[in-house]
Amino acid sequence: MERPSQTYGDEESKDGAPVCEGSVDDLVGGPIFLALYPYFLKYGGVFKLAFGPKVFMVLSDPVIVRRVLKEKPFAFSKGVLAEILEPIMGQGLIPAPYAVWKNRRRQLVPGFHKAWLDHMVGLFGDCSAQLVKNLGASHLTLTDASIAAGNGVARIDMEERFCSVSLDIIGLAVFNYDFGSTTRESPIIKAVYTCLQEAAHRSTFYFPYWNIPFMCDIVPRQREFKANMKLINDTLNGLITQAQQFEGTEDLEELQNRDYSKVKDPSLLRFLVDIRGADVTDLQLRDDLMTMLIAGHETTAAVLTWCLFCLVRDKPLMKKVVEEIDSVMGPVAEEARAPNYEEIQKLELVRLCLAEALRLYPEPPILIRRCLEDVPLPKGAGDADVTLIKGMDVFISVWNLHRHPDCWEEPLKFDPFRFKKPYSNPGVKDWAGYNPDLISGMYPNEVTSDFAFVPFGAGARKCIGDQARSCLHWSPYDRFAMLEATSCLAMTLQRYDFELDKDAAEVGMEMGATIHTAGGLPMRVTRRK
Numbered sequence: 001m002e003r004p005s006q007t008y009g010d011e012e013s014k015d016g017a018p019v020c021e022g023s024v025d026d027l028v029g030g031p032i033f034l035a036l037y038p039y040f041l042k043y044g045g046v047f048k049l050a051f052g053p054k055v056f057m058v059l060s061d062p063v064i065v066r067r068v069l070k071e072k073p074f075a076f077s078k079g080v081l082a083e084i085l086e087p088i089m090g091q092g093l094i095p096a097p098y099a100v101w102k103n104r105r106r107q108l109v110p111g112f113h114k115a116w117l118d119h120m121v122g123l124f125g126d127c128s129a130q131l132v133k134n135l136g137a138s139h140l141t142l143t144d145a146s147i148a149a150g151n152g153v154a155r156i157d158m159e160e161r162f163c164s165v166s167l168d169i170i171g172l173a174v175f176n177y178d179f180g181s182t183t184r185e186s187p188i189i190k191a192v193y194t195c196l197q198e199a200a201h202r203s204t205f206y207f208p209y210w211n212i213p214f215m216c217d218i219v220p221r222q223r224e225f226k227a228n229m230k231l232i233n234d235t236l237n238g239l240i241t242q243a244q245q246f247e248g249t250e251d252l253e254e255l256q257n258r259d260y261s262k263v264k265d266p267s268l269l270r271f272l273v274d275i276r277g278a279d280v281t282d283l284q285l286r287d288d289l290m291t292m293l294i295a296g297h298e299t300t301a302a303v304l305t306w307c308l309f310c311l312v313r314d315k316p317l318m319k320k321v322v323e324e325i326d327s328v329m330g331p332v333a334e335e336a337r338a339p340n341y342e343e344i345q346k347l348e349l350v351r352l353c354l355a356e357a358l359r360l361y362p363e364p365p366i367l368i369r370r371c372l373e374d375v376p377l378p379k380g381a382g383d384a385d386v387t388l389i390k391g392m393d394v395f396i397s398v399w400n401l402h403r404h405p406d407c408w409e410e411p412l413k414f415d416p417f418r419f420k421k422p423y424s425n426p427g428v429k430d431w432a433g434y435n436p437d438l439i440s441g442m443y444p445n446e447v448t449s450d451f452a453f454v455p456f457g458a459g460a461r462k463c464i465g466d467q468a469r470s471c472l473h474w475s476p477y478d479r480f481a482m483l484e485a486t487s488c489l490a491m492t493l494q495r496y497d498f499e500l501d502k503d504a505a506e507v508g509m510e511m512g513a514t515i516h517t518a519g520g521l522p523m524r525v526t527r528r529k
C-alpha cells in the first residue's frame with residue numbers, strides 16, 4: 001500500500017503516531033468501523049484518531065496486532081467495552097479484568113471438552129433441522145395453489161432465522177434452556193435483544209447519563225432496560241438454583257469422559273456447577289452464563305447470514321458448495337439430516353466459505369482495548385516509531401486488517417479458494433505471510449496468516465467458542481462456533497435454493513452496512529428438488 005509522505009500524519013503526536021482529525025460527518029453518520037477504512041488507506045496501519053474530546057489509536061497492521069493480542073495481552077484491559085458491558089455481563093469473561101478473568105477462563109475452558117462437543121454436534125443438527133422444517137412451513141403463507149403445484153416460493157428474512165437458531169442452540173448448550181425462538185416469541189428473548197440494543201446505544205453516547213441514579217428511573221429506555229435486566233437475571237438465577245439442587249461429581253477427568261447421550265442435563269452450567277470451586281459465587285456464574293449467551297449467538301448468526309449473502313451472489317461457487325454437500329451427505333431426502341462430526345470434517349469448501357465470510361464481514365469488526373502500561377510497537381507496513389501510552393484507548397480494526405491491501409490479493413473479493421494458496425509480502429516488515437500448510441483442523445486462523453486473519457481474536461483472550469485444547473484428548477476440529485455454523489449452513493443449503501429478494505438489501509449490504517440497518521437479509525426460498 002503506497003502512501004504519499006505528506007499524508008503520513010497531519011501533525012506528529014507524542015506517541016509518534018500520525019494524527020487523523022476525524023470528521024463528524026464520517027464518524028457519526030454510520031458504523032464507525034466503516035468510517036475507519038478510508039482513514040486506514042490514507043494513514044496506514046497505525047494512526048491516532050482525534051474526534052472532539054475523544055482520542056483513539058487505530059491499529060490495522062498484522063505485526064502490530066500480533067504484538068498487542070499475542071505478545072502483550074495483559075498490558076491491556078477491555079477499556080470502554082468493559083464500561084459499556086459491565087451492567088449487562090458484570091464480571092463475565094469478555095469485560096473481566098485480568099485478576100477475575102484468569103480464574104474464570106481456567107474454569108470455563110474444560111467445559112468445552114471433546115465428549116461435550118461431540119454431543120453438541122447432535123444439538124446443532126436438531127436445532128438446524130427445526131430451522132429447515134420451519135423454512136418449509138413458510139410455504140404455507142402462499143396460496144394453496146402454488147403449494148399444491150410444488151413451486152411455492154417463500155420470502156423469508158434469513159438473518160432473523162439464523163439469529164433464532166443460534167439463540168436456541170446457545171440456550172440449550174449453555175443452560176439447557178429451550179428458548180424455542182424458531183417457533184415462538186418469548187419475553188426473555190425480547191429482553192435479551194433490548195439489552196443488546198441498549199449496549200449498542202450506550203457505546204455511541206459520550207456522557208454516561210445512565211450512571212446517574214435517578215436517570216434510570218425517569219428515562220423511559222433506562223426504565224425498560226432495568227426491567228429487562230431483572231427478567232433476565234431472575235431467569236438465570238432460577239436456572240442456577242435448579243442446577244444446584246442435584247449433587248454432581250467434582251472429578252474433572254470423570255466429567256470430561258462421561259457419555260453425554262445418557263446425561264439428563266448436558267449443559268455447560270451443569271458442568272460448571274459440578275466442577276466449581278468453593279470460591280465461585282452464584283453472581284459469577286450468572287455473569288459467565290450471560291456472557292456466553294450474548295457472545296455466542298449474534299456472532300454465529302452474522303457469519304451464516306453474510307456467507308449466504310455472498311454465496312447467492314456467486315452462482316458457480318454456490319453450485320460447487322451444494323455439490324460438496326450432496327457428495328458428503330448424500331442426495332436431498334424427505335427429512336433433513338444433520339452432518340455428523342466426520343462429515344463436518346469433510347465439508348472443506350463449506351468451512352472455507354464461512355471463513356471467507358468472516359474475513360470480509362468480521363463480527364465484531366473492532367476489538368477494543370485500553371493500555372495499562374506503555375507498549376512500543378513494531379513497524380509492520382509503516383515506518384513510524386509508535387508507542388501506545390498508558391491510559392490510551394485502542395481500536396484493533398479487524399475489518400481493516402482483513403481487507404489490508406498489503407496482506408491479501410484482491411482483498412474485497414469473496415474467494416474462499418484464496419485460503420488454499422500461499423501469499424507473502426516482504427513490504428510488511430516481520431510479517432511471515434499466509435501459509436495454507438499451517439492449517440490444522442477446521443479453517444485458517446491467526447497462525448496460518450501471521451495475524452492478518454483474526455476473526456476469533458488471538459492470544460490469551462481468544463474466543464472460547466474457538467477453543468480446541470480444552471481436554472487431554474482434543475482434536476483441532478473441536479471448535480464450537482465453526483462446528484455449529486458448518487452444520488447449520490450445510491443443512492440449509494442441502495434443502496433449499498436461495499435468491500436475494502430485494503435490490504435494496506443488496507445495495508445496503510454491498511455498502512458494508514450492518515445487516516440490521518439494511519433491513520435483514522430478505523430471501524426468496526425454494527425447495528430443492
Ligand code: HEM
Nearest residue numbers: 093094295296299300367455456457461462463464465481
Ligand atoms: C462465529 C462465531 C463467533 C465469533 C466470530 C466470535 C468472535 C470472538 C472474538 C473476536 C472474541 C475476542 C474479543 C476480544 O479479543 O476482545 C471473542 C471472545 C469470546 N467469545 Fe466468541 N465468537 C464466536 C462465537 C462464540 C461462541 C459460540 C461462544 C460461546 C459458546 C463465544 C464466547 C466467547 C467468550 C466467552 C469470549 C471472551 C474470551 C476471553 O476474554 O477470554 N464466542 N469471540
